[in-house]
Amino acid sequence: MMRVVRMVMLAGVMVAGVMSMPSRAPRQSLISEILTRLISSGSPTLHPHVQDTGSLGREAGYLVESHTVTTEDGYLLTLHHLPPYANPSRRRYLHLRESETDPPVRARWNASDSGEGPALSPATDTGETEVPTTPRYMDQHASNSSSSGKVVFLQHGLMGSSDNWNTNTKQDSLAYLLSDAGYDVWMGNFRGNIYSRRHMNLTHKDPRFWKFSYDEMARYDLPAMLDYVLEETGARRLHYLGHSMGTTVFFALMSSQPEYQQRVASMVALAPVATVTNIVSPIKYLAPLVNELQLVLRLLGNDQELMTNRLLISLWEPYRVCGSHAFCENLQFLITGFDPSRADQEMVPVILSHNPAGASTQTLFHFAQGFTSGRFQHFDWGRESNLERYGQVEPPVYNVTNINVPITMFWSLNDWLIGEKDVHRLEEELPHVEACYKVSNPIFSHLDFLWATDARSLVYEKVFDILDEAINKY
Ligand SMILES: *[C@@H]1O[C@H](CO)[C@@H](O)[C@H](O)[C@H]1NC(C)=O
Ligand SMILES: *[C@@H]1O[C@H](CO)[C@@H](O)[C@H](O)[C@H]1NC(C)=O
Ligand SMILES: *[C@@H]1O[C@H](CO)[C@@H](O)[C@H](O)[C@H]1NC(C)=O
Ligand SMILES: *[C@@H]1O[C@H](CO)[C@@H](O)[C@H](O)[C@H]1NC(C)=O
Numbered sequence: 001m002m003r004v005v006r007m008v009m010l011a012g013v014m015v016a017g018v019m020s021m022p023s024r025a026p027r028q029s030l031i032s033e034i035l036t037r038l039i040s041s042g043s044p045t046l047h048p049h050v051q052d053t054g055s056l057g058r059e060a061g062y063l064v065e066s067h068t069v070t071t072e073d074g075y076l077l078t079l080h081h082l083p084p085y086a087n088p089s090r091r092r093y094l095h096l097r098e099s100e101t102d103p104p105v106r107a108r109w110n111a112s113d114s115g116e117g118p119a120l121s122p123a124t125d126t127g128e129t130e131v132p133t134t135p136r137y138m139d140q141h142a143s144n145s146s147s148s149g150k151v152v153f154l155q156h157g158l159m160g161s162s163d164n165w166n167t168n169t170k171q172d173s174l175a176y177l178l179s180d181a182g183y184d185v186w187m188g189n190f191r192g193n194i195y196s197r198r199h200m201n202l203t204h205k206d207p208r209f210w211k212f213s214y215d216e217m218a219r220y221d222l223p224a225m226l227d228y229v230l231e232e233t234g235a236r237r238l239h240y241l242g243h244s245m246g247t248t249v250f251f252a253l254m255s256s257q258p259e260y261q262q263r264v265a266s267m268v269a270l271a272p273v274a275t276v277t278n279i280v281s282p283i284k285y286l287a288p289l290v291n292e293l294q295l296v297l298r299l300l301g302n303d304q305e306l307m308t309n310r311l312l313i314s315l316w317e318p319y320r321v322c323g324s325h326a327f328c329e330n331l332q333f334l335i336t337g338f339d340p341s342r343a344d345q346e347m348v349p350v351i352l353s354h355n356p357a358g359a360s361t362q363t364l365f366h367f368a369q370g371f372t373s374g375r376f377q378h379f380d381w382g383r384e385s386n387l388e389r390y391g392q393v394e395p396p397v398y399n400v401t402n403i404n405v406p407i408t409m410f411w412s413l414n415d416w417l418i419g420e421k422d423v424h425r426l427e428e429e430l431p432h433v434e435a436c437y438k439v440s441n442p443i444f445s446h447l448d449f450l451w452a453t454d455a456r457s458l459v460y461e462k463v464f465d466i467l468d469e470a471i472n473k474y
Contacts, residue, residue: 052195053080053163053187056350060170061088062179069228070200071191071220078195079225080162082175082185084150150471151235152183153226157244157271158336158367158417161195161357162187164243164450169344172456174241174463181464184233188225190217190249193358213366213379214245218252226263237265237474239467240405243449244336244417245363247272251376254403261405266434266470268463269409270449271418274376274400274426276367278419336446337416343451351451376400400429406474408466409436410459412444437462 057064063086067079154175156164165175165187178185189195191212197204204210229238242250247269254261333340340348366379373380378395380386390396407430411423427436439448439458449455 053161053166056163056166057082057175060166060173060176062086062166062176067228067232069224071224073216073220074200074202075191075196075220076198076200077191077221077225078162078189079228080187080189080195082179082187084179084182084184087179087182150183151229151233151238152178152185152467153229153238153240154178154185154187155222155240155242155246155250156188156190156193156357157242157246157248157273158363159193159355159357159359160243160245160450161193161354162189163354163357167347167351167354168451168455169347169453172344172453172460174450174455174460177456177460177464178467183467184235186225186229186238188222188246190221190245192360192363195357196221197358210360211362212360213362214249214252215366215379217245217249218256222249222253223257223260226260230263237263239266239268239470240264241268241270241463242272243270244273244446248274248376251400251403252398254405255398255400258402261403264405265474266467267405267407268466269407270459271411271415271446272409272423272426273367273417274398275374275422276370276417276419277374278421279371279417333447337414338445338447338451339443342443342445342448342453344453347451400426401431403430404432406432406434406470408434410439410449410462411436412439412441412446412448414443415446417446434466 054064054066057080062082065081065083067081069077069079071077154162154165156162165185166173168174170176175185175187191197192204192210197209199209202209226238230236240250250267250269251272251274254264340351343351362379369380370376375397377397378390380395381389383393386393386395409423409427411418411420413420423436427433441454441458444452444454444458449459452458
């Protein structure tokens with residue numbers, strides 16, 4: 001009963017916000033769609049295709065290790081690792097005698113098979129969703145190939161997860177392609193997604209669990225994951241490749257904790273996001289409502305769960321359709337403008353069953369705030385709380401002008417989360433941009449970087465050249 005009252009209140013506030021906006025016709029339908037997804041009830045459906053990054057990898061013939069990293073504030077994050085020594089075509093790259101590599105690899109395949117347990121079921125809401133961890137293992141061959149500078153860290157974006165990198169076809173998935181090219185591939189998972197929903201002291205049903213935005217990912221998650229990978233591989237520096245919010249968090253970390261710049265040799269930014277002033281994404285229609293929504297949440301007694309669980313549940317209902325647009329099948333597609341017909345059709349059910357992979361409401365709000373403020377800055381808690389937290393009324397800005405890591409950016413015209421002006425502003429402010437490529441296909445969109453059938457030819461091929469060069473240069 002209470003729940004119904006809350007939903008009605010929330011809907012009321014949102015509708016009031018919508019009514020107060022000019023030219024409301026197209027906005028209203030989008031908002032009502034988002035609203036429906038936010039507050040719709042029903043149990044999540046588990047799709048038979050749902051598999052975790054590890055089992056997907058094994059199916060494709062790759063070993064995927066899971067590692068757990070604990071952040072300073074108690075979140076347990078899963079890192080996925082494609083070790084080069086276990087790559088199906090490793091002999092071509094490791095320059096090792098076959099007799100040297102074969103026995104340990106085979107032994108480890110078996111160990112992993114028994115250790116990984118059943119496929120992950122992201123939709124089960126037990127509070128214990130967990131990816132079993134393979135024991136930490138230092139392989140001499142792996143460590144040699146790592147210290148030769150070929151460690152690549154892949155970081156997913158908003159509502160994504162590590163399997164963003166291996167849910168294109170086997171021939172076109174960036175994680176496999178990099179592994180085939182001899183790279184030691186590590187994939188991060190930010191707090192709140194299906195692989196990183198555990199905490200030392202909180203269950204993910206606790207509203208306090210969801211009190212985070214990309215500020216916390218930059219302050220805790222990314223540093224913990226980068227430190228872990230460097231320690232595990234023995235590498236001095238790694239190469240970072242981020243997509244979407246994976247770039248946002250990178251920029252936030254590197255500007256607020258500049259010592260981390262020394263740990264990154266180079267960065268590739270796919271669909272980089274910092275300021276979001278001229279975007280198409282319906283996120284901007286949430287912007288005028290953020291303050292009201294936060295107020296409601298506060299009045300209801302810190303009820304982050306209402307939004308968050310609703311959001312998460314609706315995120316896992318991939319087959320509901322809004323209107324006639326293909327991208328309406330999925331909140332993440334709706335927010336980024338992804339058209340599933342751009343992906344390999346055999347992969348679409350897999351992609352739909354994996355995405356969105358979870359996010360906090362506050363993270364969405366943070367992006368919406370960025371649209372209003374026009375700045376790339378910390379989360380705005382309101383004047384008083386800002387004073388308490390930041391010692392100033394306005395949230396501090398993330399100043400990217402001091403990031404000296406060499407960066408190559410890729411962006412595309414049909415990307416709803418990225419405005420051309422924002423990209424050029426970023427390009428101007430970052431002091432060490434090696435190149436900024438506009439993807440030649442004009443319909444290439446935000447998630448096409450992960451799943452489009454032409455992602456490899458239009459983007460990845462160039463990424464390999466960039467990484468090759470960076471490895472020789474830095
Ligand atoms: C978890 O709880 C323990 C015991 O109360 C406390 O010492 C620790 O600081 C907590 N950790 C976090 C990250 O909150
Ligand atoms: C690993 O699996 C193979 C084939 O399944 C088997 O022949 C071999 O004995 C196993 N090795 C170990 C160490 O379990
Ligand atoms: C790895 O490096 C160590 C120390 O440099 C060396 O002894 C070992 O033979 C190397 N292993 C391979 C497989 O190259
Ligand atoms: C960012 O840092 C540069 C150099 O330290 C400074 O000149 C500039 O004013 C800063 N920008 C903002 C928005 O604080």
